[in-house]
Amino acid sequence: MQTHKLDIHQQLLDEAAKAEAGSASLRSPNAELDVSVFDTIAMLEKDWRALERDNLTSLHQGYDWCRSWIEAHRRPLVILRGVCGSETAFILPIEIERSHGVRIAKFIGADHSNINTGLFTKRFLKDAVDPYRFAEGLRHALRGKADLLLLQNIPLDWRGRKSLLGLLPLVQNQNHAYQLPLLENFEATLKQLNSKSRRKKFRVQSKRLESIGGFDYVAGGTAGEQHALLDQFFAQKAERFKALGLPDVFADPKTRTFLHGLIDIRHGDDFGLEMHAIRLKGENEGHIAALSGISRKGDHVICQFSSINESIAKDASPGEFLFWQMISRLHGKGVALFDFGLGDQVYKRSWAPIETDHHDVVLPLSLSGNIAGLAHWAITRSKAHIKARPGLYIFAQRARSKIGV
Structure with missing residues (x-):
């Protein structure tokens, strides 16, 4: 599996420095792509349901799934829609969660999602999108609404399909997912x-x-x-x-x-x-x-x-x-596929011959977002380091249970 290999520290710093220079449009080989923001989902229902019919789109980005979460939690929404010509190219269902004063834009219901893909048309997935312009389009659309775009638990290669979200700044998530083909x-x-x-x-x-x-x-x-x-x-x-x-x-x-x-x-x-x-x-x-x-x-x-x-x-x-x-x-x-979800457990490994890496998009939108992004990167890499070492992981689990966090 290939990943965007830029140095994450420098990458995040560069992204923050460019935050004031973004444009909401980028050029694909076929037409200009415009990114806009919606604070409700009703207006997008028709296009949303059309996109979610794709078998490889995560059920966690389904319209009804997201609506159930929205009705229960009532967090501010910043749903991103990319339009290419007259066609909706993608929808990213995003909500704002505040943490220590930082506005973090995350997938709706991210804390209870096992896999996230976003919703993309097959035509747009085939287009060659410039990574910098893609990031700038998202950043411009979210300017003033969020400090950090943090999209978690994304497989960069899901059942043979490459994720366009892999073009954005990434850190590998500490958790993997486990699947059994039927x-x-x-x-x-x-x-x-x-x-x-x-x-x-x-x-x-x-x-x-x-x-x-x-x-x-x-x-x-x-x-x-x-x-x-x-x-x-x-x-x-x-x-x-x-x-x-x-x-x-x-x-x-x-x-x-x-x-x-x-x-x-x-x-x-x-x-x-x-x-x-x-x-x-x-x-x-x-x-x-x-x-x-x-x-x-x-x-x-x-x-x-x-x-x-x-x-x-x-x-x-x-x-x-x-x-x-x-x-x-x-x-x-x-x-065709039974998915045991995220998290390394003995029973999952005993059932699942497939192990899937997940990544997080970490795209800062402001100075505070840059700091939060660096913190997320450091914490995620530390957790991955610990989980890769069974003795250290057992010690960490015991310490966690003692302090109750």
Whole structure:
């Protein structure tokens, strides 16, 4: 994978120095591109929905996904639209988040996104865009509205497609994502892994669950059942974070409202959020041993989150057992890729033969944005350094749990 290799410190300083000289237009081989800003999404709905039909566009940039977040959080919006001739070339769904007095322009819902691509027409993706003019167009459009453009978790090469956002100043994100291709049948998919060992493990897990009364695999269900399972996930995850001494990233009522809103998003086979669970039977009737929330767009399914309650049946590894159930069920349903999302976990590596690097766009728009950009770069590189060293990472995790951050 090739990346823009300019020195990031000098790059950020140069970008800040040029902030007053930008133009909102740049030249592609076909026509002039104009970048404009919108503070609402309704006017863009038609073009937005047309662009999101592209199978390789992230579901996190979908119109309904973003609308659910906007309705829950009500942050200021600076939606960027690039128009090439008479055609919308791209839409970047961006909101403003303030941090220590700095106005940061980020993808809508960035803190709960596993992959971000922006929305681009295929025609524009094929055009040769000058990196400097592209950056200047975005900077000019955002001038006075933000101090830093920080677009996170972008794969520079997603399923064979290069990202135009890779033309902007970048830093590699400390987190990678993990994917499992779904082949013609479950047996073929398992052959990408150690299928013999995995099948043996599944049989052992099944026997252990049956020995305590059995289980039901809950996949989808009525809207009421789905919302109830999501509330159970919040409770499970809160207990888990508390036990680890970590802050609960799902505690914010606005974030919970947003996630509940995703359950109600359905278009054909696509869905914003669908809850799956392992529910015990017998003397443990109703006990939810594992939960996962998945989303689908086109042939791509993402696991957004998961949780376990190991007070019963811990030795059956209910979380991993649930992944077996979900993945096997998706075969024959037009799904080509099961995505375990961001973050390095042992279970993800055991399931996923593909590891995808992600990058962050760090484009300063003012002096304070330049300082914030340098800080983000330094922190991100430090985290990547720590995560690349298992001993140091374990020490950092223990220290984090002790101080509760």
